[in-house]
Amino acid sequence: MKWEVVIGLETHAQLSTASKIFSGASTAFGAEPNTQACAVDLALPGVLPVLNKGAVERAIRFGLAVGAKINRRSIFARKNYFYPDLPKGYQISQYELPIVEGGSMTVLVGDTEKTVRLTRAHLEEDAGKSLHEDHHGATGIDLNRAGTPLLEIVTEPDMRSSAEAVAYAKALHALVRWIDICDGNMQEGSFRCDANVSVRPAGTDKLGTRCEIKNLNSFRFLEKAIEYEVRRQIEVIEDGGKIVQETRLYDPDKDETRSMRSKEDAHDYRYFPDPDLLPLEISEKLLTEVEENLPELPQQKKKRFVENYRLSLTEARLLTSSYNIAGYFEGVAKTSLMDGESLGSADFKLCASWVINDIAAKMNEEENLPPWAFRVSSETVGHIIRRVREGIINAKTGKELLVRFWDEGQRKSAQSGGYIHGGYLQQVDELIRDEGLSQVSDGSAIEKIVDDVIQANAQQVADFRAGKEKAFNSLVGQVMKATKGKANPQQVNDILKRKLAE
């Protein structure tokens, strides 16, 4: 039998507020255990929650970015259960009336676009952490994370393969960083997914029994966990068994999912509206404010890059894969303009090629480089491109400068422990002057060198004349070598062709 896979995702995105969702304690990651837990986070007797407006603004931001309905009135509810890292014995979440409802995301799976509908997104607080090691058999509790603001983003069961699920998760990950509501750091748990997976005979409508795989904190684990789970479910059904609705955990070491608890053990969370918090009312003013501060979204930017900058769809997609890359590209384009040029006449194709090929290549050389940590500023790169376009240096020299600056930035950053750009705009011109990097466009000088090269390489000249095209490139190489790479390549080509044809 052919099976269809049905997947829905629930994603917890940690909102990038400086303080917690209901207290003033810091949300910074990595502090000594329990040093960032105040009286409210510890749930001392008598303490009360106060909602962080920053978390609300971020939730609204997200809702607007996915075209969802922002509920002008939403309710915080208590989800009651006992666990040592849940200090109050309940989690404050939103249940019946979430702040964001509906919306959708369009994502690229291979070459086709896929729309995933969102059910809702709601605000809630994170729990603390239980530490089972290093406590002599006891369990340690760290409440630094308790009360960290989360946006739980829930999709409809719209995805049909692990590839679609990963594509959606990646797009969502890019979006939350794009609109600057979450740092997206998956190692630190700032962005984690739960996958609801079921299978059904292809061509049928009724949903199969689903299993929820919890806490997948990398795209690879998300993909592998879904793939394992799909195989497992199909095997169970084909062997005449039935899928039991349950929560499962993915073990990346064994590449398998394991049962955590079944529906029968499921908690009755006894949700009810939190009487300590009034219903959350969102004013027209706040909504307008957030809307006005919303950056241009990836879809809009992509469209603009294609329509106004005449880039290909692929180029536009690559350049809008993150907010930082897109901004960098536009910065490069702006400073690449020659005197008297307006943005409309920029060579966007050239700038795109530098950013997509050269910059991206350098970014990829370093592991764990933050997506915004370009080693050379967009202004410097733009200026190099400008000098290339002006014919002052050739492209090869330009790219050598880029690599030189980049490596310098990397070195300086490593020394200082911060992020420092290598090179600077004026330095481009200083080096061209001091090191004589200007390309040789003096026709008579090039002609002389070409004559020398032809004379010294009789064999290659003969080969070329005998029809071996490759010999031509070798001759160009000889000319460039003789000019230390500074000759204008177009002129070398033209002169060499002319002379060989003589």
Add this chain to the structure above:
Amino acid sequence: MLHATLKQLSDGLTSGKFSSVEVTQYFIKRINDLNKSLNCFISVDAERSLAQARAADALRAAGNAQRLTGVPLAQKDIFCARGWLTTCGSKMLSNFVSPYDAHVIERFNAAGAVNLGKTNMDEFAMGSSNETSFYGPVRNPWDRERVPGGSSGGSAAAVAARLAPAATGTDTGGSIRQPAALTGICGLKPTYGLVSRYGMIAFASSLDQGGPMARTAEDLGLMLNVMAGFDTRDSTSLQRDTEDYNRDLTKPLAGLRVGLPKEFFAAGASADVIKAVEGAVAEYRKLGGEIVDVSLPNMALSVPVYYVLAPAEASSNLSRFDGVRYGYRTSDYGNLAEMYEKTRAEGFGAEVKRRILIGAYVLSHGYYDAYYIRAQKLRRLIAQDFVEAFKTCDVIMGPTSPSTAFKIGEKSGDPVQMYLSDIYTIAVNLAGLPGMSIPCGFDSGGLPVGLQIIGNYFSEARMLNVAHQYQLATDWHVKMPPGCEAFKS
């Protein structure tokens, strides 16, 4: 000093008749002598109180005294006070020394008042007799075989017996007003949101409200002036202009429309109670009031509605007492589940457990709509009754409690009978309105009767005016329980 009101003590401190240290020492001595037989206080710390008194005297000497600087007050043990054992009447918190001050405590500290000690109360404020306290029942100074009411029974008895000139209480379903009535003192539950709940250990968050307990209406106003005020740490705290709640004390009552709900006078209250309340109503007529008949048709539903909503909130509010971070933890357990079970089984008393069970039940899947949601709808109807009633009257009057103080043990075996002792007070909490109780007579056995005055939202100043004018014309509030004059009981 024995009969001095808070106002008189404040005046005496201002004029230099005595110092805060002298006043504080006087009350500490009274506590030492009488608390054994009354059990009003859970914690007393003479050194700490006297240190505050000395600081208050220094403040006064420097010319920085405020109205309540140097006066000693008793604090209900539900308010967290830094460095003080804060038990909420429970074994669960029998070892909890609070690392922080409740908003109310902060305000009194800033005003320079002295904390005389923490008063006994029903466990987690769940009770109407003070019998559910882990620290044993408080005895009513008017008859030590009887209860002082609850849950603020320790505060009420302490004020009645002159162990403190005034005290704080909290009122979720009548916990200030009912013990005030049963001990012959005054108590005010303000409009919900007027006094911050920050640091006040939660029982039922949507109903809990702190308020003053004292011997005169004027003293209540002095206390409320300090206690009330916006607090950013309580999201249900209301942002309002500061007011002097005693500003209208002297206004004559001519034209005051006194609403008498027929439901308050139907069968249920004892004849003695009705007689005393009717006497008070007659007095108000003399003072210029006109009587208006009003109706609160849904009032009968308030007890069942309350006993769905309050336990629901309590079951969740009390989840934090799990033995993990502070408070009582069972000594012997093999795993996490056992630690939870035994800690909570041993740490909570029977009434608290009963309410947690009721609360968990009404919130559970499949019962939520039938109980919690319906109760919320009825709560709105009950509040609407008051809105209607206040269209034709300025204040509503009736009994505070259906009976005078009952015997210790008399109702403790019958929760429903116990719950019914709050029948006249609960609706006020459900509506979020201010309500108060003032003494208005005695029953045939010599036990005090309380008159309940219910005002419209934020009409505390008017209510204090109404109560003060009555106290100028009558002397019920100056009567003292027998056997409290002497230092030795």
